[in-house]
Amino acid sequence: MNAYNQEKNGLLSPFKVEYRMENADDLLADHLAQRFRRKRFEDELVIVCIGTDRSTGDALGPLVGSKLEVRQSQYLQVYGTLDEPVHAMNLSEKMEQIQRSHPCATVIAIDACLGQFSNVGNINVADGPLKPGAGVKKELPPVGSFHITGIVNVGGFMEYFVLQNTRLSLVMKMADVIASGLSKASAIVSDEQKLGKVFHD
Numbered sequence: 267m268n269a270y271n272q273e274k275n276g277l278l279s280p281f282k283v284e285y286r287m288e289n290a291d292d293l294l295a296d297h298l299a300q301r302f303r304r305k306r307f308e309d310e311l312v313i314v315c316i317g318t319d320r321s322t323g324d325a326l327g328p329l330v331g332s333k334l335e336v337r338q339s340q341y342l343q344v345y346g347t348l349d350e351p352v353h354a355m356n357l358s359e360k361m362e363q364i365q366r367s368h369p370c371a372t373v374i375a376i377d378a379c380l381g382q383f384s385n386v387g388n389i390n391v392a393d394g395p396l397k398p399g400a401g402v403k404k405e406l407p408p409v410g411s412f413h414i415t416g417i418v419n420v421g422g423f424m425e426y427f428v429l430q431n432t433r434l435s436l437v438m439k440m441a442d443v444i445a446s447g448l449s450k451a452s453a454i455v456s457d458e459q460k461l462g463k464v465f466h467d
Contacts, residue, residue, distance in 0.1 A: 281391040285440045294447030297391060302455040310371040311452060312364055314409050315346030316398050317378055318353045323418040323432030326378035326441055333445035341452040354399055357406050375410030380421025388417045389444060416440040
């Protein structure tokens with residue numbers, strides 16, 4: 267499906283940015299703002315940050331969640347932090363809780379993943395739910411209307427070992443970009459919607 271047909275069908279083309287790029291967070295924010303504008307004003311934005319701090323590579327999600335908590339964005343409902351991670355053991359329970367508490371929310375999933383060497387450090391945004399655990403052969407419920415993934419290391423062999431031996435420096439910097447992009451995008455769109463409501467009223 268080409269980009270024109272994706273737009274026509276309500277989808278956006280996949281987005282990719284390398285975390286070391288200048289203004290990577292602004293580029294990510296611009297793309298996320300496009301996605302956020304598609305939700306209704308009254309719908310909440312729920313961020314589900316998947317992973318665990320017991321594995322360096324898999325800590326990307328909880329790090330993003332904790333960084334968003336520090337930023338205290340009133341427009342984002344965050345699940346999954348270093349203190350209260352969302353992981354394989356509690357994901358189903360957390361998703362049921364989110365469905366009850368935020369029945370009309372736009373849910374965005376965030377997770378670490380493994381990929382080709384040349385793609386390590388890339389942050390990707392794509393339509394559709396995230397399928398957590400697929401890279402390590404786990405069956406877990408799909409999460410989100412769209413998802414953000416960060417490629418933290420090389421995949422294809424001994425995935426658990428690779429995740430546990432991923433550089434914390436890389437994961438921290440990628441988490442900074444993702445958290446900043448989400449925070450900026452939500453602020454941009456919220457300000458636009460408030461302004462539009464004022465003019466409408």
